[in-house]
Amino acid sequence: MIKKNIYLLVVFIACFSYAQKKDTKVLFVIVDGIPADVIEKVYTPNLDKIAREGGYTRAYVGGEKDKYSQTPTISAVGYNSLLTGTWANKHNVWGNSIKKPNYNYWTIFRMAKAYRPELKTAIFSTWLDNRTKLVGDGLSETGHIKLDYVFDGYEHDTINFPHDKKAMYIHKIDEHVVEKASDCIKENAPDLSWIYLEYTDDMGHRFGDSDQFHDAVKIADKQIGKVWKAINYRRKQFNESWEIFITTDHGRDKETGQGHGGQSERERLTWIVTNAKNLNGYFKTKEPGIVDIMPTMMRTLNIEPKKEQLWEIDGVPLTGKISLSNAKATNSESKLYITWDVIDSKGKVKIWVSTENDFNTGGTDAYKLLKKADIKKGQATIDVSKLPSNFYKIVLEANHNTINTWVVIK
Numbered sequence: 001m002i003k004k005n006i007y008l009l010v011v012f013i014a015c016f017s018y019a020q021k022k023d024t025k026v027l028f029v030i031v032d033g034i035p036a037d038v039i040e041k042v043y044t045p046n047l048d049k050i051a052r053e054g055g056y057t058r059a060y061v062g063g064e065k066d067k068y069s070q071t072p073t074i075s076a077v078g079y080n081s082l083l084t085g086t087w088a089n090k091h092n093v094w095g096n097s098i099k100k101p102n103y104n105y106w107t108i109f110r111m112a113k114a115y116r117p118e119l120k121t122a123i124f125s126t127w128l129d130n131r132t133k134l135v136g137d138g139l140s141e142t143g144h145i146k147l148d149y150v151f152d153g154y155e156h157d158t159i160n161f162p163h164d165k166k167a168m169y170i171h172k173i174d175e176h177v178v179e180k181a182s183d184c185i186k187e188n189a190p191d192l193s194w195i196y197l198e199y200t201d202d203m204g205h206r207f208g209d210s211d212q213f214h215d216a217v218k219i220a221d222k223q224i225g226k227v228w229k230a231i232n233y234r235r236k237q238f239n240e241s242w243e244i245f246i247t248t249d250h251g252r253d254k255e256t257g258q259g260h261g262g263q264s265e266r267e268r269l270t271w272i273v274t275n276a277k278n279l280n281g282y283f284k285t286k287e288p289g290i291v292d293i294m295p296t297m298m299r300t301l302n303i304e305p306k307k308e309q310l311w312e313i314d315g316v317p318l319t320g321k322i323s324l325s326n327a328k329a330t331n332s333e334s335k336l337y338i339t340w341d342v343i344d345s346k347g348k349v350k351i352w353v354s355t356e357n358d359f360n361t362g363g364t365d366a367y368k369l370l371k372k373a374d375i376k377k378g379q380a381t382i383d384v385s386k387l388p389s390n391f392y393k394i395v396l397e398a399n400h401n402t403i404n405t406w407v408v409i410k
């Protein structure tokens, strides 16, 4: 009798803790090439509705301008910065031809599959290369990662989506992708999904700042509204928790609104809309980067990568507690001058330095702990006279998060 009671108690506790640990599902959407001023000007009721649950912020792409992490404001480059949480100096995608991505910097999908293999992943995309080249679906270099639900490649289906000069077929593919995403969310509720929509960028390139471009943004808003409806269906019917991040991969040039790729303010200035509840002070008071979305999603999905991987990520989480952001470092003679933005002033920051970058080629770097500083100071000076090098990789490890920066001496 006692045994039986203990058994029941164990079952009860197991059920209880299972119910407590309800996972949140994550969806991120990239709508291509919409500058912040345009998303703020055009009527987007669905984005507004989502932002009311969480928030809206201006954001940036392009890495640090004129510094080692400067990154072209080009589409595939931006997508990969989102996917890997790193800038192009690490992920090595510099253009839309995606010549040689450095798969040592794992995408959010690979992180999910490696550390939470039970999570189901999905992609709904108007561009096939997002899966086959950036995520590297099925490639040996990515450990043969396989996404669970795949809806893409329609741009190569010229029977159902015949190509036309006005790019209406891209609009039709976006519509199709959104329909597939809505159905799949309603039916299968993948844990981690990516929706990519292209039509806005096509209209931007063709017409620049124009009614046509703005109409494309309104269409994208409606499409996101459909997806949001599917999410709300899951929330109501299945009592699930969902987090959505919507962003863009670059702005557009100031003069015409047609081009992008450079480092002008309008090309770098983007935005993020999310329904995430516990947005932190960094999201609310700073201007986040596209690289911040990936570590945010890892936090939500309870993905805890190896320390070496975490130390490479250039972004910081937008939700939950963080200690610091925006590490910068310069050198003069044999000293490193390091600064950071203080988000939570409590505690110390450990400053680690490596003069190698073996991670970049699949190896491990030897870091030395060179200083413990008060976070609240926002700066530290380190004597590296005994560590002469033309290259320093600096990691700031704090209570709630870790950030990194490089010094490259030419």
Ligand SMILES: [Zn+2]
Pocket: 032, 033, 074, 075, 076, 201, 249, 250
């Ligand atoms: Zn783009």
